[in-house]
Each structure stands twice: as C-alpha cells, then as structure tokens.
Amino acid sequence: MKKFTKRALGIVLAVSMALTMSACGSKETAQDSGENGSAQTAFKVGGIGPLTGGTAVYGQAVKNAAELAVEEINAAGEVQIEFNYQDDEGDAEKAVNAYNTLKDWDMQMLLGTVTSAPCTAVVEKTFEDNMFQLTPSGSAVESIQHPNAFRVCFSDPNQGIASAQYIGENKVASKVAVIYDSSDVYSSGIYQKFAEEAANQDFEIVEAQAFTADNKTDFTVQLQKAKASGAELVFLPIYYQEAALILTQADQMGYKPMFFGCDGLDGILSVDKFDKNLAEDVMLLTPFAADAQDELTQNFVKNYQEKYGEIPNQFAADAYDGIYAIVEAIKKSGVTPDMDASAICDGMTKAMTEISINGLTGENMTWTEDGEPNKAPKAVVIKDGAYVLR
C-alpha cells in the first residue's frame, strides 16, 4: 500500500543493496542455526512496518495490536511467542534491511510488512528463504504473490469490487465521481476494479479524475469537475493525507457531496490538528469497526485503549487477527519452536488453508491457497470524530 520509490537511482541502489545484504544475511543464519537450535520454547515472530514516515500511523497500530495479542497468547500459555518489530519507514529498501535484521535474530515467521510496496519487496526474500509470511495489511496483488505468503486484509482489487458492490447494492448514490492517484499502485488498482464492477451495478461513474505524486496539493480542478458532473458521491481510493487536503478544499469550495473511501482513509482522524468536522459523514469500507457490539471487538477496544490511550483502527485489528491466525495455524500444523524456519513454513502454509477463525475483521475467516482471506466487508461512517458502523 505504499508508493513506489521514485528515483531510478534509488531503485538501482536498493536492488544492489538488497542483493549484498541478503547475501550476508543468509550466511549468518546458516552459522546461527549450526550453533544453537535446541531448547527453544518460544516461536520467534518478527514484525515489519513503518514507525516513522508518512504511514507511521499504520505501522504503530500494527505494532501495538500485535504486542497486545502476543501478551494475551503468552498469558494463555499454550503457545509462547517472542515478538520483535522493526521499523521500515514505509520504504521497500529499508524493509529488506529490517528483514535481514530479523533473520539475524533467528526469526521463524514474519507478520508483515504493513504497507504494500515494502511487502512486495520482502515477499521475494521470504520466498527465497521459505519463511512463512502473513501481512496484516499489504493489499497489493503482488504483496503475497508467492505460496508462502498470506494476508489478513482485502486485496486492492477486492476493495475496488467490494466498494462498487456496496454502493450499488445499498443504493448509496446513483452518480459517482472518482479522484484517484494514478502514480500509485494501490490507488489505481482499486480504481480499475471499481470501474469494472461499476458497470454491473446500478450507478454511473460520471467523472474520474487522477492526480500524481508530484502534483498532489491542489485538488481544486478535480473537485470542480466532480461538482460540475453532478456527482452525489465522490469515491476516494487514496490515502488519508491527500484525502485530508481534498476534504479541506471541497469545504472551501462549498462542495458537499458524500465521500466514500477504502482502508487508506483509515487514519484520517489521527492527523495532527486536522479539523474532524470536515470528515463528518465520510464513509469508508473497512472490515473493522471499533464500535461493533460483539464481545471480541469490545474487549479488544477496551484493552487497546487502556494500554495505548487511543481507539484502535483497522490496521490494529488486522494485526491482532494476524497473530491469532498464526497461533491457530501453529496449533493446526503442530510445528514446534525448535524447528527451523523453512520446516515451519511448510507446515504453516498448509495449515493456513485449513483453519477458520472468528476475528475482529470477520467471522469464520478462511484463507485460499493464493493467500487471500474470505470475509465480508463492513462499511463505517465517521460521526462526531469517531468511526461508527453504518
């Protein structure tokens, strides 16, 4: 879910660095597994995600919720987990470095990475090493393109399809405008599928306007066109940073349509000094709503709030479910902490398609061999500065 590195030079450096780093990484792991390998009682689960940088809101939520889940599981006693979370700043190159750091720590499974572009880079490494990987929120198709990788969240195309179906089936609007980032895989991926699915639904896309990474401060033109097209709803398959600007500029123009977004909008209420009134009535499709009345959600929200002082977002829920899915697959497959990462991966990969868990982000969640989850999406709407189930 993160933008690609822009500079060609950066990519070249990243690739060459990744190659050299992984080379020394695998050597060290080989030595380490020769030295120890016995008497280990806890699974070493690594986590990777941004703790700094523009997407830090996501990475921090994942870290918090995963640590909360690990505490609960260790207290329950059946499975013991050691959790080590590394910062990648939402950057593909740094994610690979973080992965190598975790391998030096003898990681046996990976919960990560949080954003898409780094996830797509890291999945290549985990596939090479045959390391089990479960990403809570890496939603690009390529993020889990190998058989050893699974995800908790919906993929980008699925978010696009689900959004179109939701708008159509619930008759939210009949004329829809879209503003998306054509330079970002996450955004353009969702838009593409949304447009395809819209053809089957009872609404019309009257305007689709793109912007690019280098030109994302002024949205007056895009908004004006949406306004002129008579759209009742503006679909924003983008990240919350740009969405915050769009909401502000729409307000300045006196344009008040409904706004509808995907998981990228999650986090908009955490933007420093953001006027939450602007986000009033914004809808977003997300598998998690903090105000859901079931016991699991209420306990999670209560514990999370006590520990971290804020209401958990969807990324936190994805990570929490991710840890529980890992534990479920550990039990199912019967892997033990003294096995090496590759043997664990073989067992876990098979077990993932056999388990079913009741999580925060869906009841009876199951996984396909492609690594995609099966669960029903929910729509939430922002009311008085909080997410409310619609």
Added chain:
Amino acid sequence: MGTMSFLSYLINGISLGSVYAIIALGYTMVYGIAKMLNFAHGDVIMIGSYVVLTAMTSYGMNPLLAVGIAVIFCTLLGILIEKLAYKPLRNAGSPLAVLITAIGVSYLLQNIALLIFGANMKSFQSVIGTKQIPLLGGDLLVSMTTIVTILSCVIIMLVLTAFIKRTKAGQAMLAVSEDQGAARLMGINVNGTISLTFAIGSGLAAIAGVLLCSAYPSLTPYTGAMPGIKAFVAAVFGGIGSIPGAFIGGILLGVIEILSKAYISTQLSDAIVFAVLIVVLLVKPTGILGKNIQEKV
C-alpha cells in the same frame, strides 16, 4: 465548459501562481545579486511554516504575531545559512561548489525538520480563515485565502521593486548584481549587501510558507521541495534576476498548470508546464523579462 468554471479555474490558477511567485521572488533576488541558485529556499519555506504552526498551536499566539516571528526566524536563518555555508565558498572558483552546498543545506533542513517534527503530516490551520466570498451573484465562490495570497504577492512585488529603485541599499544591490568588483571599488559593502539579499529572500520565504500552507493545509518536512522547484522554474520562465519577471513567471506557471489540468489532463499538467518552459526558453533564452547582458571581455 461554462464561463463561470473558466473564471473559477483562472482564479485558482492565479492563487497557486501567486504562491509560486512569492517563492520565485526569493530565488530570483538571490540569483540576481549573489549569482547563485539557493536550492535550500524551498526548505526555508517549510521551516517558516513549522515556526508559525508551533507558535500558534503550542504557544497559542495570534496568527499575525506568529507570522512575524516566523519572518524574523527565517531572516536570521537565511543570514546564518549564507554566512556558514555559502560565503566561505563564494570565491571557490567553481560556481558548482556553492550549488552543491545549497543542495546539501536543503537536505540538512529537511532532515532537521524530520528530527524535530517527525514525518507525520500536520494539518495547518489557515492563518487567514476559511471565509468564502461570493462574486457575480453567488455563482463564483472565492476564498479569503485566495484573495489574501494574490494581494500579498502584488504588494510584496511592488514594495521590493520600490526598495531596489528608491533606497540606497537597493541601489547597492543593483550595483553588486551588475559588477561585484566595481561595486566594491566604489565603496559598497558587497558581503553586507549579499547578506541583506539573503535576509530579505528568507523573510519572504516565511510569508510564502504561510500562504502556501493556508491554501493547502498539509505540512510535512518535504512540503517546500516541490513548490521550490516549481518556483525556480517560474523564476527562469520570467527571466531569472528580474523581480517583475518572477512575478509574471509565477502567475503564468500557476495558471498554465491549473488550466492544463482543467482542460487537458490532470495527470499531464506538469509535463505541459515544463514543455511550455522549454518552448519559451527556445524562443527567448533569457526568459520573458530577462535581460541579455553581454559579458565584457
């Protein structure tokens, strides 16, 4: 497309262009007088915006006072940067040395901001307010921010032009820009004049930052980078070294950008802006108002 929407696009373009123009004024002054491209200019804008934000939110100052503090802060910052990073290299032989240093200062400022304020986006509260003014019987809504931005730009341009024409310090700047050696022989304090230029340019940057962030209320350590580059283009467009040139270049750039977004493609607008720049430079290599001063041998 109706006339109303055209007018509305035009106003948005002028508003965006005014921000470019104020930034471009800083670029062009420094280039005209010190003959160097201060690539850190965009980042001084970002620092200025953070100062205003901190003053307003953490210390609860009133907006005008906060802007005043930011201007003073950036002025001092500009002088400091010039003294520490550029002055020692002024006679280094190759003009490339200062250019590279300027890029270094730019990264330094970005990373300092990253360290202090973090990379998370902060929403900037408009200093001007979000009032709407309906024109032409309510069909055209113009925000207060737009009006203040355009007005400030015009006022700054006029004041600067008057300053250079009417004051002794301004005349000294003109002299230094034409011939540093001769100016020194005539008893002009060249170093002082260059410092003054940096001070004014950086003070302007603070104002540009406030206007930029009031119009587009998101602030990150990289906020100044892209507008900085666009403003540099605007300065070249209008004829680098020329103050009215920077103004015209900035406004034109903003209008072309918004109109090409509106009528051609929202994705191609940058490409179109730069294509226009290339055409202008092919026809008039010194820019729209640039003077062709011949080097005397």
